[in-house]
Amino acid sequence: MNKSNIALLLVEDEPHIAQGLVFNLEEEGYQVTHVESGEQALELLAKKPYALLILDLSLPGIDGLEVCNLLREQEDQIPILMLTARGSEQDRITGLSKGADDYLAKPFNLKEFLLRVAGLLRRTHWQTAQLENKHYQFGVNRIDLETHQATTATGTIQLTELEMKILLLFFDQEGKILSREKLLKQVWGMAPETETRTLDNFIVRLRKYFEIDPTKPDYFRTVRGRGYRFVQNPE
Ligand code: CA
Numbered sequence: 001m002n003k004s005n006i007a008l009l010l011v012e013d014e015p016h017i018a019q020g021l022v023f024n025l026e027e028e029g030y031q032v033t034h035v036e037s038g039e040q041a042l043e044l045l046a047k048k049p050y051a052l053l054i055l056d057l058s059l060p061g062i063d064g065l066e067v068c069n070l071l072r073e074q075e076d077q078i079p080i081l082m083l084t085a086r087g088s089e090q091d092r093i094t095g096l097s098k099g100a101d102d103y104l105a106k107p108f109n110l111k112e113f114l115l116r117v118a119g120l121l122r123r124t125h126w127q128t129a130q131l132e133n134k135h136y137q138f139g140v141n142r143i144d145l146e147t148h149q150a151t152t153a154t155g156t157i158q159l160t161e162l163e164m165k166i167l168l169l170f171f172d173q174e175g176k177i178l179s180r181e182k183l184l185k186q187v188w189g190m191a192p193e194t195e196t197r198t199l200d201n202f203i204v205r206l207r208k209y210f211e212i213d214p215t216k217p218d219y220f221r222t223v224r225g226r227g228y229r230f231v232q233n234p235e
Helices: 015-027 038-047 064-073 088-099 110-133 161-172 180-186 199-209
Strands: 007-009 030-034 050-054 078-082 102-103 137-138 141-144 149-152 155-158 221-223 225-229
Touching: 007 015, 007 038, 015 030, 015 137, 015 221, 030 038, 038 050, 038 064, 050 064, 050 110, 064 078, 078 149, 102 110, 149 199, 161 180, 161 199, 180 199, 180 225, 199 221
Parallel strands: 007 030, 007 050, 050 078, 078 102
Antiparallel strands: 137 141, 141 149, 149 155, 221 225
């Protein structure tokens, strides 16, 4: 990715915080536009696409949650990183339920901030690339991201919504270890202490579909004591 083509929009009303963020994002090579209110942000977003919206939660006028809400109502899919001074769990949940993609509580570490920005951009980049070709391939397996049909070594399978959800999470986090807690929470919305047998059964099923030898998985690997890891191109 050539970062100088990546236009970010920052909405932050506290000048010293805004200054620091703009400086660091520009250092990283991004193109940054900074505004101080939600109204200004909506105006700009209506005129021009941005790759990412970095949105302070507490703003004069309409607040970050309202901006988020309005954008999602207009079916604007722009990735949103929400910033807030209130670090409560409730705010985090509200923010995410209003359509923010990620969340960072102030005061935050600049390095973490930049990592989150890069992470969200990478995710969008991946999604765009996948949507353009509309399929995902690993080994002989090919998954149609529109029809949810999988072509494997043994035939064609119609994947269920849950199977697709878990697969997309694996593809998105390719090569990374996903903890059982994270998988349960993101796919089933379950608290970690919930019965986790469901997850194991799913993994067994995915291995049966996609592995050459389900007892010796190449793609859907168990990382003992930590969770699972999907590998697109095993050695
Ligand atoms: Ca603020």
